[in-house]
Every structure is written in C-alpha cells, then in structure tokens.
Amino acid sequence: xxxxxxxxxxxxxxxxxxxxxxxxxxxxxxxxxxxxxxxxxxxxxxxxxxxxxxxxxxxxxxxxxxxxxxxxxxxxxxxxxxxxxxxxxxxxxxxxxxxxxxxxxxxxxxxxxxxxxxxxxxxxxxxxxxxxxxxxxxxxxxxxxxxxxxxxxxxxxxxxxxxxxxxxxxxxxxxxxxxxxxxxxxxxxxxxxxxxxxxxxxxxxxxxxxxxxxxxxxxxxxxxxxxxxxxxxxxxxxxxxxxxxxxxxxxxxxxxxxxxxxxxxxxxxxxxxxxxxxxxxxxxxxxxxxxxxxxxxxxxxxxxxxxxxxxxxxxxxxxxxxxxxxxxxxxxxxxxxxxxxxxxxxxxxxxxxx
Amino acid sequence: xxxxxxxxxxxxxxxxxxxxxxxxxxxxxxxxxxxxxxxxxxxxxxxxxxxxxxxxxxxxxxxxxxxxxxxxxxxxxxxxxxxxxxxxxxxxxxxxxxxxxxxxxxxxxxxxxxxxxxxxxxxxxxxxxxxxxxxxxxxxxxxxxxxxxxxxxxxxxxxxxxxxxxxxxxxxxxxxxxxxxxxxxxxxxxxxxxxxxxxxxxxxxxxxxxxxxxxxxxxxxxxxxxxxxxxxxxxxxxxxxxxxxxxxxxxxxxxxxxxxxxxxxxxxxxxxxxxxxxxxxxxxxxxxxxxxxxxxxxxxxxxxxxxxxxxxxxxxxxxxxxxxxxxxxxxxxxxxxxxxxxxxxxxxxxxxxxxxxxxxxxxxxxxxxxxxxxxxxxxxxxxxxxxxxxxxxxxxxx
Numbered sequence: 001x002x003x004x005x006x007x008x009x010x011x012x013x014x015x016x017x018x019x020x021x022x023x024x025x026x027x028x029x030x031x032x033x034x035x036x037x038x039x040x041x042x043x044x045x046x047x048x049x050x051x052x053x054x055x056x057x058x059x060x061x062x063x064x065x066x067x068x069x070x071x072x073x074x075x076x077x078x079x080x081x082x083x084x085x086x087x088x089x090x091x092x093x094x095x096x097x098x099x100x101x102x103x104x105x106x107x108x109x110x111x112x113x114x115x116x117x118x119x120x121x122x123x124x125x126x127x128x129x130x131x132x133x134x135x136x137x138x139x140x141x142x143x144x145x146x147x148x149x150x151x152x153x154x155x156x157x158x159x160x161x162x163x164x165x166x167x168x169x170x171x172x173x174x175x176x177x178x179x180x181x182x183x184x185x186x187x188x189x190x191x192x193x194x195x196x197x198x199x200x201x202x203x204x205x206x207x208x209x210x211x212x213x214x215x216x217x218x219x220x221x222x223x224x225x226x227x228x229x230x231x232x233x234x235x236x237x238x239x240x241x242x243x244x245x246x247x248x249x250x251x252x253x254x255x256x257x258x259x260x261x262x263x264x265x266x267x268x269x270x271x272x273x274x275x276x277x278x279x280x281x282x283x284x285x286x287x288x289x290x291x292x293x294x295x296x297x298x299x300x301x302x303x304x305x306x307x308x309x310x311x312x313x314x315x316x317x318x319x320x321x322x323x324x325x326x327x328x329x330x331x332x333x334x335x336x337x338x339x340x341x342x343x344x345x346x347x348x349x350x351x352x353x354x
Numbered sequence: 355x356x357x358x359x360x361x362x363x364x365x366x367x368x369x370x371x372x373x374x375x376x377x378x379x380x381x382x383x384x385x386x387x388x389x390x391x392x393x394x395x396x397x398x399x400x401x402x403x404x405x406x407x408x409x410x411x412x413x414x415x416x417x418x419x420x421x422x423x424x425x426x427x428x429x430x431x432x433x434x435x436x437x438x439x440x441x442x443x444x445x446x447x448x449x450x451x452x453x454x455x456x457x458x459x460x461x462x463x464x465x466x467x468x469x470x471x472x473x474x475x476x477x478x479x480x481x482x483x484x485x486x487x488x489x490x491x492x493x494x495x496x497x498x499x500x501x502x503x504x505x506x507x508x509x510x511x512x513x514x515x516x517x518x519x520x521x522x523x524x525x526x527x528x529x530x531x532x533x534x535x536x537x538x539x540x541x542x543x544x545x546x547x548x549x550x551x552x553x554x555x556x557x558x559x560x561x562x563x564x565x566x567x568x569x570x571x572x573x574x575x576x577x578x579x580x581x582x583x584x585x586x587x588x589x590x591x592x593x594x595x596x597x598x599x600x601x602x603x604x605x606x607x608x609x610x611x612x613x614x615x616x617x618x619x620x621x622x623x624x625x626x627x628x629x630x631x632x633x634x635x636x637x638x639x640x641x642x643x644x645x646x647x648x649x650x651x652x653x654x655x656x657x658x659x660x661x662x663x664x665x666x667x668x669x670x671x672x673x674x675x676x677x678x679x680x681x682x683x684x685x686x687x688x689x690x691x692x693x694x695x696x697x698x699x700x701x702x703x704x705x706x707x708x709x710x711x712x713x714x715x716x717x718x719x720x721x722x723x724x725x726x727x728x729x730x731x732x733x734x735x736x737x738x739x740x741x742x743x744x745x746x747x748x749x750x751x752x
Contacts, residue, residue: 091639091643092639092692093639194681194682194683194684195682195683241684243637243687243689244637244638244639245477245478245637245638245639246478249476282691287691287693287694288691288693289691290581290582290583290584290690290691290694291584291635291688291689291690291691292688292689292690292691293686293687293688294686294687294688294689295684295685295686295687296676296680296684296685296686296687297684297685298679298680298681298685299679300681301684
C-alpha cells in the first residue's frame with residue numbers, strides 16, 4: 001500500500017468523533033509546536049563513524065508573553081526517564097513553561113534554553129521548565145549529540161500554530177516502536193458537551209513496544225545498556241475547562257485504556273501522559289488575585305473527553321508508525337517503516353479494544 | 355449504676371452559660387473551657403500556642419456548617435472492661451451526598467485505617483460524615499454509616515456510598531474484641547452533633563485512647579487568617595493515641611521529659627487521626643498540601659510517626675459546594691491562589707499542635723481493661739514546666 005492508501009485505511013477505522021480542521025495538536029487554539037532536527041554523519045578523533053539522529057520537539061501551551069499559567073497534570077506509568085518540573089506538576093498542578101521532548105542527554109540544555117527564552121521575552125515566571133527525556137540511543141549516537149542551546153531558543157521562538165509535521169523529525173528522528181521506525185504522530189478530535197464544542201489534541205512520540213534485549217540474537221541489534229526500556233510520551237491539550245484532579249483521572253484512564261502495548265514482551269516500557277487545559281487559565285499579574293474563579297465540568301464531560309482522548313491517542317500512535325520514514329543510524333542499524341501486514345496487525349490490536 | 359448515668363457523670367456535663375453574659379465573655383469561655391471541670395484546655399493554663407488567633411470556639415466547628423457529636427461507651431471494670439466510643443464529624447449542614455465538598459488526604463504512616471480514601475482520592479470529594487472510633491469497631495461503624503447514608507441517598511444518584519471511618523487502637527484501656535458498639539451508638543453520635551463547643555478528651559472515639567503515655571483522645575483547635583480583604587478559618591480535630599512521653603513538646607519546650615511521677619508501661623504508642631477543615635476555597639490538590647502541613651503540626655508535638663502508628667490526615671474545604679451531578683453547563687467554583695496561601699499553612703500547623711495538646715489537657719484519667727490506667731496529664735506540672743522555659747527564653751533576651 002502507498003502511504004496515501006494506508007492513511008485512507010486509518011481514516012476508515014476512525015471512531016465516532018470527528019477530527020479538527022488540521023487533525024493535529026495545534027487545532028487547540030493558542031497551542032504551538034516546533035521541531036528541531038539533527039541529522040549528521042561524521043568521524044570522531046579515533047576515526048569511528050558517528051551518526052547523529054536526534055532532535056527536539058517543543059510544545060508551547062499558550063502565548064508565553066501573556067502573564068498566565070495553565071492547569072496541568074500527568075499520569076506516569078513506570079516512567080524511568082527524566083521529567084523536569086515533575087515535583088511542581090505533581091504538587092501544584094500547573095504549567096508555566098513550554099514543554100520540550102528531547103533525548104536524555106540534551107535535557108540540561110533544553111532546560112537552560114527554556115529559561116533563556118523566558119528571560120528574553122520577559123515572562124514573569126518561566127520556572128519550572130518541563131523537559132521530558134527519551135532514550136534514542138539505538139539509532140542515535142546520543143553521547144555525541146549535543147544540540148546548540150541557541151538553536152533550542154530559536155525553536156521556541158519559531159514554533160507555530162500551523163500544521164504539525166509528523167514522522168522521523170524533531171525528537172522523532174531516532175525513535176523506534178514495535179520493532180519498526182517510530183516517531184511523531186498527532187491528531188485532534190472535536191466533542192460536544194453542554195451545547196458547546198470543544199477540541200482535544202494529541203501529540204505522540206513513540207519509542208516503545210520493541211523487543212527486549214533478552215530476545216535479541218543479533219549483537220548488532222543489541223541496544224546500549226541504557227536502552228533496555230522503551231517509552232511512549234503523549235502530550236494532550238484541550239480547551240474544555242478542567243481542574244487538576246480531573247486531569248489526573250483523564251490521563252490515568254487514557255494510559256490504562258491504551259491498546260495492548262503492555263504485553264509481557266515490553267513490560268519495562270514506560271508511558272507518560274501529560275495533559276493541559278487552555279481554559280481556567282490563572283493570571284500571574286501582581287501574583288494573581290486572592291481567589292481564582294474557575295469552571296467545573298461534571299463527570300459526563302470527563303467521560304466524553306476520555307473516549308475522544310482514547311480515539312485520538314490511538315490514531316496519533318498509529319500515525320507515528322505510518323508516517324515515519326526509515327532511518328539508518330548508529331552502528332549502521334536500520335529501522336524500517338512498518339510493512340503493510342505488520343501495520344494491519346497493529347491496527348487490529350488497536351481496534352479490538354475500541 | 356445505669357450505664358447512661360455513668361456516662362453522664364464521667365463527661366462532667368457542659369458548663370451552662372448565662373444568657374445575660376456578654377458575647378465576648380461567652381466566646382472567651384468557649385475558647386478555653388473544657389467539658390470536664392477538673393480538666394482544662396491548654397489556653398486556660400495560660401499557654402498560647404503560636405501567635406495567630408483562634409476562632410470563637412477554638413474548634414473545628416469555627417468553620418461554619420461543621421458539627422461534632424460523640425457517643426461514649428464505658429462498661430464494666432477490670433477484666434473485660436470496655437472504654438470506647440464513636441465521634442461523628444458532620445462536614446456541612448445540608449446533605450453531604452447531594453452537595454459534596456472537595457477533600458484530600460495524606461497518608462503519613464499507613465499502619466491504620468481510614469475507609470473512603472479511594473473515593474476521596476478518585477473523585478476529590480467528601481461524600482460522607484467522618485467517623486472516628488476504635489480499631490475493631492470499624493466494621494460496625496461502617497455498617498451504621500451505610501445505613502445512615504442510605505436514608506438520605508437519592509434514588510437516582512449514581513456512585514455508591516463512601517463512608518469515611520477512621521480508627522486508632524484503644525486496646526490498652528478497652529476490651530477491643532468485645533466490640534461493644536452498636537449502630538444505635540453511631541446514630542446517636544450523629545443526632546447529638548452540634549456546632550459551637552466541642553467536647554474533648556476521654557469522649558467519643560477518644561474514650562480509650564492513650565497518647566504520650568498519658569490519657570489521650572479528642573482534641574480540637576482553630577485559627578483565623580486574614581488575607582487581603584478576606585478572612586478564612588482553619589479548624590483541626592484529632593483523635594490521638596500516639597507517641598511517647600519523653601518526646602512531648604509544647605511550643606518546642608521539652609515538657610514530656612520533665613514530668614515527674616505517673617507510672618506507665620512503655621511501648622504503647624499507636625496512631626493518630628487528624629481531620630482539618632477550612633472555609634477557604636481549596637481544590638483537592640491544595641487540600642493534600644494542607645494535609646501535609648497538618649503532619650508538620652503533628653511534628654511540633656515531638657511525635658515521630660513510629661512504624662506502628664497509623665497517622666492518616668484528611669482535609670476538606672467548605673469553600674465550594676459541588677452538587678453530586680451537574681450535567682450540562684460548567685459550574686462556577688473558586689480556588690485560593692497558591693501564591694498567597696502560606697499564612698493558611700502556618701495557621702494549620704498551629705491549630706494542629708494545639709488540638710493535640712488540648713486532647714491531652716482535657717482528657718480525664720481512665721481506669722480500664724484489667725485495671726490499666728492512663729492518667730490525665732498533670733496540668734500543674736505542664737503549666738510550671740512551660741512557664742519555666744518561657745522565663746528562660748525571656749532571660750536570654752535580657
């Protein structure tokens with residue numbers, strides 16, 4: 001099947017909710033996304049071939065020049081990679097900064113770049129930066145893949161609300177999922193509640209579902225010691241008003257409701273599901289008022305949101321497989337695009353649990 | 355002697371306040387006077403904990419809408435004696451199942467039981483009164499709570515009942531295997547629940563509790579905090595059965611170490627249940643943070659949350675009332691801005707410390723199972739020791 005045909009096939013398997021106009025995360029108003037891709041080959045001092053296959057993907061949740069912060073929260077399942085800002089998200093449940101997905105070794109400079117960016121636009125409070133690490137060392141020479149901080153700051157400035165590119169770019173370049181090329185996938189859904197229409201957008205970075213080290217016969221296949229555990233990161237945004245305990249329910253439900261990625265084959269894989277709402281925003285002006293006025297939706301809204309979210313997360317993960325072009329990288333390793341038959345298998349897995 | 359009379363005589367009755375007395379006089383008395391005339395609240399000893407002002411009754415009932423009621427069960431002497439009971443905290447005047455309050459909890463040390471935690475954690479809401487009792491009574495109290503909630507449960511309402519029943523092990527003074535508590539005892543505590551003055555000490559769920567190797571039980575306190583143009587109240591009620599005498603501190607002074615006499619058996623320290631309530635509009639994640647400050651208040655008394663101590667904290671807010679169902683349009687709620695919240699944390703810590711010390715100073719001596727005795731902490735010694743350290747502190751500044 002051609003890529004177009006596979007996308008058509010995916011379209012027919014959609015659930016009951018309609019996608020947004022661009023069918024991507026930026027359908028949620030105010031959200032911006034950008035990719036920075038690093039694709040280089042060179043030789044190091046000892047003559048060894050180095051393959052850099054990495055990048056960063058940034059999600060700007062709202063206009064950072066506006067003195068507001070957003071309600072946020074996450075559910076992390078066996079997360080073994082670093083998530084900066086974890087304690088603040090866990091305890092205070094609000095998002096104050098852009099989100100960056102980067103490889104594990106670039107977390108520090110991404111963190112610093114967010115601070116630089118915040119200072120440069122004179123944002124009242126940019127702390128804490130939220131950076132999520134992914135181990136892309138199977139395809140990427142992670143040790144040598146330092147990204148110039150200035151480029152990261154530029155990425156944050158350049159992120160836009162236009163169509164989000166998917167596949168083997170940004171942090172997606174070096175990812176591998178289900179034994180095939182993984183990467184970035186995104187989509188959105190429109191849902192109705194209380195006579196209003198709302199949008200939910202998802203961005204997935206798939207690096208999970210691969211064969212564990214113990215099952216690899218070919219030494220070429222064996223990952224570095226660090227990479228025996230895969231990870232899936234889901235970033236969600238919505239414009240329906242939410243408060244933190246609701247966000248927790250939604251994110252935990254979405255993770256638990258994921259199709260069988262958690263077979264005994266990949267029982268060390270982690271999932272991080274991060275959700276923020278652009279409604280119920282909190283003003284930071286003069287440290288904000290004494291008391292905030294928020295809107296509280298009821299359980300019926302959460303139910304719709306979880307169902308729309310389940311559809312959207314599935315499609316985003318499937319698109320990350322469908323749209324990621326093959327990459328050959330470190331030690332000559334190759335991750336091929338998922339073949340039709342394999343894709344059909346996974347598609348069926350995802351559909352069965354719909 | 356009839357059991358009812360015995361209970362009444364042990365309680366000592368509540369001081370009658372003349373209707374002619376001015377409101378300030380009434381409030382001052384209420385802030386300091388305990389139910390039993392021989393015992394006193396810590397403020398009546400001239401000891402001021404922290405520097406913020408308490409509410410009118412210096413009790414959890416200073417948060418408007420909250421009511422507290424006790425049933426105290428005292429039966430028999432020596433072998434097989436029972437010293438137990440149940441305390442009911444009604445969180446608001448309406449139907450808590452139809453109008454929920456936001457709530458959260460903190461499990462400081464989990465060797466204890468507080469039922470209803472999973473629903474609170476999952477929904478962020480309190481949908482039941484809070485019952486405090488002895489460990490082995492939990493099942494019976496829970497059953498009674500279910501029956502009580504079922505009566506006010508609307509037919510078409512969704513999720514099932516979520517009673518909150520918490521416990522401490524009153525084994526030292528009470529024959530806990532007998533479980534001599536009935537559901538009528540629970541209903542009575544609910545019906546007797548009142549606003550205003552809260553009975554403290556060896557009453558209700560606290561009847562058989564032992565804390566810091568003295569008589570423990572029910573204690574309460576409150577603080578009023580001014581923030582910008584608003585005033586908020588935080589009230590704490592505890593059922594204390596925890597910690598060792600040598601650790602006891604009041605306002606940081608090592609009181610427990612210096613008390614003389616009053617023999618006791620070591621190693622009896624068990625649990626403490628702490629309930630905090632506020633009219634500040636707080637969301638569940640903020641109430642979790644309040645619960646953690648309650649733990650800091652517990653630490654002020656010197657308690658170390660031993661491995662066998664079930665130290666569980668529940669916090670709820672009356673600042674938002676949320677209908678069980680509100681389909682359709684979103685509901686307006688409020689949330690205190692975290693930037694301004696610190697004074698409320700400090701108030702929580704003060705009120706928690708004072709609630710625990712109040713439990714000790716108001717609790718009257720109980721002779722229980724097999725003649726085991728827990729003495730009411732000697733008030734004269736407590737007063738003297740604190741005064742000594744206060745004057746030492748003042749001398750330092752000379």
